[in-house]
Amino acid sequence: MATMVGTQHDFASATISLLELEYDALEAYTKAIDKLENNDYKNKLREFAGDHERHIRQLSMLLSMHKVDFAAGPDLKQWLTKGKVMLADLVGDRTILFAMFTNEIDTNKAYDSMLNRSDMWMEAHEILTNAREDEKKHKAWLEQHFRET
Numbered sequence: 001m002a003t004m005v006g007t008q009h010d011f012a013s014a015t016i017s018l019l020e021l022e023y024d025a026l027e028a029y030t031k032a033i034d035k036l037e038n039n040d041y042k043n044k045l046r047e048f049a050g051d052h053e054r055h056i057r058q059l060s061m062l063l064s065m066h067k068v069d070f071a072a073g074p075d076l077k078q079w080l081t082k083g084k085v086m087l088a089d090l091v092g093d094r095t096i097l098f099a100m101f102t103n104e105i106d107t108n109k110a111y112d113s114m115l116n117r118s119d120m121w122m123e124a125h126e127i128l129t130n131a132r133e134d135e136k137k138h139k140a141w142l143e144q145h146f147r148e149t
């Protein structure tokens with residue numbers, strides 16, 4: 001489902017799906033931080049969760065600016081968690097980092113799709129470009145560390 005983000009018919013709908021994915025990612029981070037043993041990993045993931053919180057704020061602001069109605073917060077979450085790997089059941093730092101890495105593959109794909117759209121709002125470009133850099137950084141760190149763990 002997550003890989004569909006960014007392919008919706010209009011830019012507003014695509015942005016709402018992206019926001020849903022961001023809430024989903026943040027929820028996964030919260031669970032992962034709770035479950036990880038290694039404190040350095042926890043701290044790094046807290047930093048990444050902070051990036052996702054910023055993305056949520058910026059995407060919400062963008063939608064408000066364009067007078068798009070969207071549900072804020074918990075309502076959105078369930079939508080994308082369906083069918084995803086339930087992080088709560090995972091055990092071990094390596095497994096958790098790997099699960100988070102696969103989540104970040106989805107966020108990277110979603111931002112790539114969004115940035116490829118020809119109907120992008122002018123104000124969206126900088127927000128999406130900066131967020132994609134964050135997602136690339138998250139994915140790279142998770143990939144490196146699950147391999148080393």
Ligand SMILES: [Fe+2]
Nearest residue numbers: 022051052055
């Ligand atoms: Fe994000």
Ligand SMILES: [Fe+2]
Nearest residue numbers: 104107135138
């Ligand atoms: Fe991320």
